[in-house]
Amino acid sequence: xxxxxxxxxxxxxxxxxxxxxxxxxxxxxxxxxxxxxxxxxxxxxxxxxxxxxxxxxxxxxxxxxxxxxxxxxxxxxxxxxxxxxxxxxxxxxxxxxxxxxxxxxxxxxxxxxxxxxxxxxxxxxxxxxxxxxxxxxxxxxxxxxxxxxxxxxxxxxxxxxxxxxxxxxxxxxxxxxxxxxxxxxxxxxxxxxxxxxxxxxxxxxxxxxxxxxxxxxxxxxxxxxxxxxxxxxxxxxxxxxxxxxxxxxxxxxxxxxxxxxxxxxxxxxxxxxxxxxxxxxxxxxxxxxxxxxxxxxxxxxxxxxxxxxxxxxxxxxxxxxxxxxxxx
Amino acid sequence: xxxxxxxxxxxxxxxxxxxxxxxxxxxxxxxxxxxxxxxxxxxxxxxxxxxxxxxxxxxxxxxxxxxxxxxxxxxxxxxxxxxxxxxxxxxxxxxxxxxxxxxxxxxxxxxxxx
Numbered sequence: 001x002x003x004x005x006x007x008x009x010x011x012x013x014x015x016x017x018x019x020x021x022x023x024x025x026x027x028x029x030x031x032x033x034x035x036x037x038x039x040x041x042x043x044x045x046x047x048x049x050x051x052x053x054x055x056x057x058x059x060x061x062x063x064x065x066x067x068x069x070x071x072x073x074x075x076x077x078x079x080x081x082x083x084x085x086x087x088x089x090x091x092x093x094x095x096x097x098x099x100x101x102x103x104x105x106x107x108x109x110x111x112x113x114x115x116x117x118x119x120x121x122x123x124x125x126x127x128x129x130x131x132x133x134x135x136x137x138x139x140x141x142x143x144x145x146x147x148x149x150x151x152x153x154x155x156x157x158x159x160x161x162x163x164x165x166x167x168x169x170x171x172x173x174x175x176x177x178x179x180x181x182x183x184x185x186x187x188x189x190x191x192x193x194x195x196x197x198x199x200x201x202x203x204x205x206x207x208x209x210x211x212x213x214x215x216x217x218x219x220x221x222x223x224x225x226x227x228x229x230x231x232x233x234x235x236x237x238x239x240x241x242x243x244x245x246x247x248x249x250x251x252x253x254x255x256x257x258x259x260x261x262x263x264x265x266x267x268x269x270x271x272x273x274x275x276x277x278x279x280x281x282x283x284x285x286x287x288x289x290x291x292x293x294x295x296x297x298x299x300x301x302x303x304x305x306x307x308x309x310x311x312x313x314x315x316x317x318x319x320x321x322x323x324x325x326x327x328x
Numbered sequence: 329x330x331x332x333x334x335x336x337x338x339x340x341x342x343x344x345x346x347x348x349x350x351x352x353x354x355x356x357x358x359x360x361x362x363x364x365x366x367x368x369x370x371x372x373x374x375x376x377x378x379x380x381x382x383x384x385x386x387x388x389x390x391x392x393x394x395x396x397x398x399x400x401x402x403x404x405x406x407x408x409x410x411x412x413x414x415x416x417x418x419x420x421x422x423x424x425x426x427x428x429x430x431x432x433x434x435x436x437x438x439x440x441x442x
Contacts, residue, residue: 021414191408194387198416201391211372211393218391219367226363226384280380285364292368 023111025150031113032106034146035127035136041066042075042093049089052080062124062137065097069133071126073097103128106135110146113138166208169244169322178243179207185228187235190279196238197222207242210319216293217247220311223286224251227309230276232256236306244321249294249311257303265291265299329353329438331396331419334375337437338430340398340421343405344413352419354395356441359431363388370394375439377430381405383412390416400427 040058042051042065055061055077062076072094079096083089104113104125113125117140127136169177181203183196201218205211221238228236228251236253258264265287272282291297296312315321332349335342342349358370359377363384370376372393378385381403389397396419399405405413405420413420423430 191383193384194391198387198390215372215392222367222387222391223364279382279384280361280363280378281384283362283364285362285368289364289368 021151021154022147025147026111026114027109029110029146029150030106031104031108031110031127031138032136034110034142035106035138036142037136039064039137041134042097043067044072044092044094046093047089048080048083048091048093048096051075051093052084052089055080064101064126064134064137065093066134071101071103071128071134073099074101074124074126076123101126104138105129110143113143117143162206162208165203165206167322168207176243178241181240181242183225183238185225185235185238187229187232189229189235193226193229194222196225200238200240203240204242204247207321209315209321213247213313213315213319217249217313220290220293220313221249221251223290224249224309224311226281227251227286228253230272230281232307242321245315247313247315249313250308251311252306252308254306255304257305258299258301258307259303261299261301331375334396334434334437334439335421338398338423338425338433340423343399343410343420343422344418347419349419352395354439357431357434357439358441359427361427367392371441374441375434377427377434379403379427381409383409385409386413386416386418386420389413389418395419396421398423398430400425400430 040054040060040063042063044065044067051063055063062074064071065073065075075093075097079098083091083096102116102120102122102125104116104127106127106129116122116125123139125138126134127138129135168179181200183199185196197218200221201214204214204217221240224238228238232253233255234253236251239250241248263269266284267288268284270282270284276282287299290311294311295314298310299307301307330350331352331354334340334354335349354373354375356371356374357377358366358374360366360369361379363380366376366378366388370392373395375396375398376389376394377398377400379400381399382405385397386409398421400423402422402424404422410420
């Protein structure tokens with residue numbers, strides 16, 4: 001059983017940790033958004049033979065039985081089989097239908113229906129509105145389709161965001177437009193290590209950066225971010241300035257500072273502790289990797305004061321942001 | 329060779345939520361437990377074989393757009409790491425085999441690098 005779905009009661013903190021997007025959607029989507037509204041309704045006096053033909057024609061395996069707008073029962077394929085066995089197709093629907101069926105409300109989240117499907121082992125649920133009127137029917141297939149559609153629209157939302165962001169530099173006119181992103185990095189915060197660089201990479205992709213540029217920038221900021229986490233006294237800041245033709249990354253902290261910058265730049269040299277090395281950091285490759293990914297790199301440090309790392313990546317013509325608007 | 333075939337051949341255990349592995353075709357691989365070496369050496373769409381199981385492997389795999397991370401010697405990522413991987417769309421696969429064996433089997437199945 002997936003945590004969160006079908007489990008009784010509200011999800012615990014542990015469940016919450018494992019909740020996936022699909023499960024989130026099961027809580028967000030309402031039954032009325034995924035149910036079938038176009039439904040076949042049967043009357044109490046409908047003959048079982050007619051119901052059988054209707055099921056066959058509409059390719060369904062169950063239908064609600066109503067008087068006006070109120071639900072009085074459900075007829076399923078199992079009921080039809082019982083009727084066929086007794087060779088009783090002339091009987092009215094009310095003789096074979098299940099009375100007082102389990103129902104669900106149109107304003108309930110989809111997850112409520114999933115719980116019923118799992119617990120009661122039934123194929124379809126009549127859906128009632130606030131006044132108790134029958135407004136639709138819900139099958140497991142409806143739920144699957146609804147969730148897939150919602151996931152698809154999530155994907156489209158990302159496309160729209162990308163489209164909007166990618167026009168940012170074209171839409172805003174100034175002599176020099178830039179977008180500045182700032183991230184506070186906490187010392188020792190390995191749990192969030194890489195979060196800032198992931199956000200930066202995503203921002204660049206949304207702005208329309210090529211995957212290569214986003215990757216180079218991602219690697220450089222990741223190494224800078226890990227350096228702030230591993231080597232600083234009080235953490236530090238990463239500041240990324242995005243302009244149409246360049247990306248400037250600034251990573252700075254207030255200590256302890258680097259004693260010997262030349263040595264720090266040497267591949268394989270690291271001052272990381274044994275504990276940090278066990279996690280796979282401290283290979284002495286961070287600054288080397290950064291140098292490889294950027295076009296320009298300046299490292300300044302004063303012991304007891306702090307360190308400042310300034311990086312630049314230049315975007316050549318076809319890579320530039322908002323390329324169709326460059327009149328200067 | 330697709331990720332589906334790799335998972336079947338090496339009998340790997342998906343640790344993250346299932347994906348359509350048959351549509352993912354890794355282009356090569358990289359093995360190291362030093363994250364900076366991976367940052368420097370792993371190619372886009374490759375598989376990464378490592379003994380590390382902490383949350384930072386997800387950041388590295390996401391930044392490099394890796395096809396999957398194979399975590400060896402039964403090292404177990406914690407729930408937070410797995411949740412982060414699901415969120416970032418990073419595939420984590422587990423195995424009891426050591427890195428050397430996994431790499432050998434990958435190479436023998438045809439996932440080679442130049």
